[in-house]
Amino acid sequence: xxxxxxxxxxxxxxxxxxxxxxxxxxxxxxxxxxxxxxxxxxxxxxxxxxxxxxxxxxxxxxxxxxxxxxxxxxxxxxxxxxx
Numbered sequence: 001x002x003x004x005x006x007x008x009x010x011x012x013x014x015x016x017x018x019x020x021x022x023x024x025x026x027x028x029x030x031x032x033x034x035x036x037x038x039x040x041x042x043x044x045x046x047x048x049x050x051x052x053x054x055x056x057x058x059x060x061x062x063x064x065x066x067x068x069x070x071x072x073x074x075x076x077x078x079x080x081x082x083x
Contacts, residue, residue: 001058001059001066001069002059002060004056004059006035006055007053007054007055008052008053008054008055009052009053010050011051012049013048013049013050014044014047014048016042021044022042022044022049023042023044024040024043026079027040029053031073034058034066034068035055035057036072038053038055039052040053
């Protein structure tokens, strides 16, 4: 099984520059039987630079939609941040 990008939306609010120290926070917004929705927020310090959303779908090698594996179903609401 594979996770493929179904949709991606990005709002650029401020530019980032080379050598900026950035922080990306990713949140699992919703998990359905076949899809996972994420949100993303990119900051430079306290300043919000970019917001984004994506939807990933689980498919098999033939591209047929499959149920998400049990190990991923419990991710609803999970958050990860990296600096």
